[in-house]
Amino acid sequence: MKISIFGKGNMGQAIGKNFGLAGNTVSYYDNQNHAETLADIVVMAVPYPALASLAKEYADQFAGKIVVDITNPLDFDTWDSLVVPADSSAAQELQQLLPNSTVLKAFNTTFAATLQSGKVGGTATTTVLVAGDDDAAKQAFKAALAGSPLNILDAGKLKRARELEATGFLQMTLAASKQIGWTGGFGVIK
Structure with missing residues (x-):
C-alpha cells in the first residue's frame, strides 16, 4: 500500500518508519x-494550525482518501488548555473541512x-489508538500497520478523538514538566 505523509519532522519520520516496516x-x-x-x-x-490550510489547499486530492489527524490542539503559549471547543476535537474539525x-x-x-522504538518506557509495546466513524477505514489503517511492531486498538467513533486529544495533552504536559521522559508515556497492557 502507498502512504502519503505531510510533515518530515520527528513524528512524520517515526510514523513513516512503521508504515515502511x-x-x-x-x-x-x-x-x-x-x-x-x-x-x-494520508x-x-x-x-x-496547519490542518485548515492543508485541507483547503488539497481538498480535491483528499477526496475519497483516509486522512489521519495526529495533532494535539494544545495552546502552546500557555500549555494550559486545548484550543478546540469542549464538545469537539481537531479531528472532528478536519472532518467538517473534508466532507468527502x-x-x-x-x-x-x-x-x-x-514510535521509533516500538516500546513505551522500554518495556510495554507502543499502542496506537485510532478513532473514526468508518470501520472499513480503521481496518485499512490497521492492516497497513500489521507488519510493524505497534499494537493498534480501535478507540471508537470519531467523537472519541476529544478524549484522545485530552490524553495526548496530559502526556505532553507531563513530559514537558519533566515528570516523565519523552521515551515514556501511557501504555496499554493487554
Whole structure:
C-alpha cells in the first residue's frame, strides 16, 4: 500500500518508519514540495494550525482518501488548555473541512521516540489508538500497520478523538514538566 505523509519532522519520520516496516511505500511532503497525487492513506503529521490550510489547499486530492489527524490542539503559549471547543476535537474539525474524506484520529497519544522504538518506557509495546466513524477505514489503517511492531486498538467513533486529544495533552504536559521522559508515556497492557 502507498502512504502519503505531510510533515518530515520527528513524528512524520517515526510514523513513516512503521508504515515502511509493514511493507508500505511512504512518500513525504512539506511546504517545500507540493503533492500532485496522494495515496489512499494520508497522514497529517503537522502542527494543528496547519490542518485548515492543508485541507483547503488539497481538498480535491483528499477526496475519497483516509486522512489521519495526529495533532494535539494544545495552546502552546500557555500549555494550559486545548484550543478546540469542549464538545469537539481537531479531528472532528478536519472532518467538517473534508466532507468527502474519511478522517481518523491516531498517533496523537504516542511520542516519536516510542514510535521509533516500538516500546513505551522500554518495556510495554507502543499502542496506537485510532478513532473514526468508518470501520472499513480503521481496518485499512490497521492492516497497513500489521507488519510493524505497534499494537493498534480501535478507540471508537470519531467523537472519541476529544478524549484522545485530552490524553495526548496530559502526556505532553507531563513530559514537558519533566515528570516523565519523552521515551515514556501511557501504555496499554493487554
